Amino acid sequence: MTLRMPKLTVWRVIFAAIMLAGLYATYLRVFYGLGGSTNLSDKFPWGLWIGFDVMCGVALAAGGFTLVAIVHIFNIRTYHPVLRPAILTAFLGYQLVVVGLLFDLGRPDRLWHPLVMWNPHSVMFEVAWCVTLYSIVLFLEFLPMVFERFGFHRPLAWIHKISVPLMILGVLLSTLHQSSLGTLFLIVPEKEYPLWYTPLLPLLFYVSAIAVGLAMTIFESWHSSRAFGRALELPLLASLGRVLAVVMSVYLWIRFLDMAHRGVFGLLKIPRIETWLFFLEIGLMVVPTILLYRAKVRMRPGALYSCAVMVVFSFIANRLNVGITGLEAGSGVHYIPKWSEAAVTLAIVAAGFAIFRVFAHYFPVFEAHSHESSHETADSKEEDPVAVG
Amino acid sequence: MSKAILYDSTLCIGCKSCEGACAERWGLPYNDKIAAEENISAHKLTTVETHGDRFSRRLCMNCQQPACVSVCPVGALQKTSLGPVTYDQEKCMGCRYCMQACPFQVPSYEWEARLPRMRKCNMCYERQVEGKVTACSEACPVGATKTGNRDELIAEAQQRINDNPSQYNPKIYGIKEVGGTSVLFLSAVPFAQIGLRTNVPLEPLPDTTWRVLELLPDVVSTGAVLLGGIWWVSNRRSEVEKAEGKRK
Numbered sequence: 001m002t003l004r005m006p007k008l009t010v011w012r013v014i015f016a017a018i019m020l021a022g023l024y025a026t027y028l029r030v031f032y033g034l035g036g037s038t039n040l041s042d043k044f045p046w047g048l049w050i051g052f053d054v055m056c057g058v059a060l061a062a063g064g065f066t067l068v069a070i071v072h073i074f075n076i077r078t079y080h081p082v083l084r085p086a087i088l089t090a091f092l093g094y095q096l097v098v099v100g101l102l103f104d105l106g107r108p109d110r111l112w113h114p115l116v117m118w119n120p121h122s123v124m125f126e127v128a129w130c131v132t133l134y135s136i137v138l139f140l141e142f143l144p145m146v147f148e149r150f151g152f153h154r155p156l157a158w159i160h161k162i163s164v165p166l167m168i169l170g171v172l173l174s175t176l177h178q179s180s181l182g183t184l185f186l187i188v189p190e191k192e193y194p195l196w197y198t199p200l201l202p203l204l205f206y207v208s209a210i211a212v213g214l215a216m217t218i219f220e221s222w223h224s225s226r227a228f229g230r231a232l233e234l235p236l237l238a239s240l241g242r243v244l245a246v247v248m249s250v251y252l253w254i255r256f257l258d259m260a261h262r263g264v265f266g267l268l269k270i271p272r273i274e275t276w277l278f279f280l281e282i283g284l285m286v287v288p289t290i291l292l293y294r295a296k297v298r299m300r301p302g303a304l305y306s307c308a309v310m311v312v313f314s315f316i317a318n319r320l321n322v323g324i325t326g327l328e329a330g331s332g333v334h335y336i337p338k339w340s341e342a343a344v345t346l347a348i349v350a351a352g353f354a355i356f357r358v359f360a361h362y363f364p365v366f367e368a369h370s371h372e373s374s375h376e377t378a379d380s381k382e383e384d385p386v387a388v389g
Numbered sequence: 390m391s392k393a394i395l396y397d398s399t400l401c402i403g404c405k406s407c408e409g410a411c412a413e414r415w416g417l418p419y420n421d422k423i424a425a426e427e428n429i430s431a432h433k434l435t436t437v438e439t440h441g442d443r444f445s446r447r448l449c450m451n452c453q454q455p456a457c458v459s460v461c462p463v464g465a466l467q468k469t470s471l472g473p474v475t476y477d478q479e480k481c482m483g484c485r486y487c488m489q490a491c492p493f494q495v496p497s498y499e500w501e502a503r504l505p506r507m508r509k510c511n512m513c514y515e516r517q518v519e520g521k522v523t524a525c526s527e528a529c530p531v532g533a534t535k536t537g538n539r540d541e542l543i544a545e546a547q548q549r550i551n552d553n554p555s556q557y558n559p560k561i562y563g564i565k566e567v568g569g570t571s572v573l574f575l576s577a578v579p580f581a582q583i584g585l586r587t588n589v590p591l592e593p594l595p596d597t598t599w600r601v602l603e604l605l606p607d608v609v610s611t612g613a614v615l616l617g618g619i620w621w622v623s624n625r626r627s628e629v630e631k632a633e634g635k636r637k
């Protein structure tokens with residue numbers, strides 16, 4: 001028997017390094033507590049693990065509910081080929097969010113407490129319930145991929161029977177907790193920098209989750225087409241790009257109106273870190289939005305991909321600004337994550353990529369008939385207009 | 390009857406007796422080194438601050454409508470009818486939302502502990518249940534910290550201002566701040582000069598999130614009807630298309 005060494009590639013080396021660092025950071029977290037593994041303090045109790053792992057994690061997993069709504073509720077079947085990867089991302093995403101939470105909670109062994117000890121006045125309580133229930137929904141939405149792989153037809157039929165109420169439930173739960181992550185910060189009016197503090201935070205978080213969900217779908221398809229040598233569903237993705245441009249425009253317009261009504265444009269003249277971060281965030285949103293309105297950009301895979309990446313980064317910037325940097329001045333603390341916080345976060349992200357890849361390799365994520373439909377539409381030069389129904 | 394603490398900065402001599410009494414009551418170590426710390430933390434739940442030649446105290450304000458109580462996902466924090474805001478360490482999961490939400494940045498965390506707890510002053514809840522005053526009030530040699538019924542203390546504070554208008558900044562801190570607190574302050578100078586927070590909102594903070602949370606049943610029911618309806622309409626269309634033999 002010959003033992004085959006896995007091929008040594010740059011990416012594998014980087015991956016191994018990240019995982020080792022993450023492992024050591026985990027050791028610190030377990031044996032030296034939050035004090036030994038983070039730069040958190042009494043005046044700055046939430047850091048990277050909440051700001052990125054939880055807040056960005058949930059947003060990045062929003063493709064699941066967005067595409068379920070588009071494909072199954074609005075019944076726009078054209079997008080079916082990208083539905084499964086979106087559900088898989090969402091499913092993995094939420095698992096990783098929980099992993100992040102286990103690192104962050106002072107008492108991870110009590111993760112289940114909100115399920116039995118209630119406080120309906122708490123946004124966190126609501127988020128805990130929604131995330132738990134939605135994880136179950138995602139699991140059920142994801143199961144068919146497993147059943148198909150192993151040819152379990154009977155359970156497949158059962159799931160199909162409950163699929164419509166299940167999907168509606170999933171969209172509702174997502175609506176609630178995606179927006180609630182914004183509501184979390186309504187309680188800190190005196191700490192959150194006014195460029196970000198607005199009573200509209202829940203609405204903004206919700207609309208942006210839809211945008212991130214769409215962008216992530218484009219992002220995944222591009223990556224998996226390269227990884228698996230699969231034909232890119234370009235016309236399809238290009239039309240998703242169109243939807244993305246519209247959602248982004250709506251978001252930016254709400255953001256503009258909100259700032260106008262609150263009269264905070266004057267703040268933009270103050271040269272301080274918050275101003276620069278704000279411009280960075282908004283810039284990353286505006287540029288791809290404008291670009292996506294051009295057919296040329298949408299039909300070029302590289303350009304479309306870059307736009308999606310910019311959108312994703314713009315909202316990562318947004319979540320970090322709301323959850324971390326926007327709170328620093330108001331909390332009177334300057335927070336820089338410790339290396340171990342970053343190491344854990346990186347390891348979680350890397351693990352996410354790896355698990356997705358393994359899964360997509362062994363299970364029917366990118367389905368066979370995805371090729372059919374991409375062929376069908378491939379000959380029409382510009383994408384189908386998004387005809388509803 | 391809701392209890393409160395009245396702290397009169399003009400009377401305080403900075404002897405830190407309250408700190409020592411508080412440490413003793415919680416079973417926390419207290420020595421010269423800890424006495425010199427001017428921050429509250431998990432091992433020092435109240436502190437006397439020096440602001441030039443004046444003093445001020447920091448301790449949990451035990452708000453009338455506490456943000457921490459409203460945000461705690463497991464209900465570990467409770468506002469008792471007696472006044473104190475209590476904490477149940479057996480429920481706490483360590484999410485630290487209470488710390489994030491507190492406008493006074495009072496809750497502290499045992500960052501170094503393997504099984505950490507949140508720590509904060511609870512106005513000597515178990516002493517007050519027995520009708521005793523707080524440990525800090527009892528220890529104060531000059532009556533700068535006093536425990537009593539909240540409305541009586543407010544009346545008394547107002548009386549002190551009226552009797553000696555030249556000695557007092559004519560306001561009581563804690564009547565309106567974040568909807569009212571159970572710790573009230575008197576000062577000779579504007580409150581910001583003795584380190585009190587003057588940027589806190591006057592509305593009770595739980596309202597900010599409740600305004601959104603209370604919409605939840607509406608959002609869910611409307612959303613369910615809307616999504617179900619959309620599905621019904623769009624699905625009907627594809628049924629018709631199928632029946633007409635048109636391939637989608």
Ligand code: SF4
Pocket residue numbers: 460461462463464465466480481482483484485486487488507
């Ligand atoms: S840290 Fe504990 S007491 Fe504070 S909000 Fe979280 S669960 Fe409640």
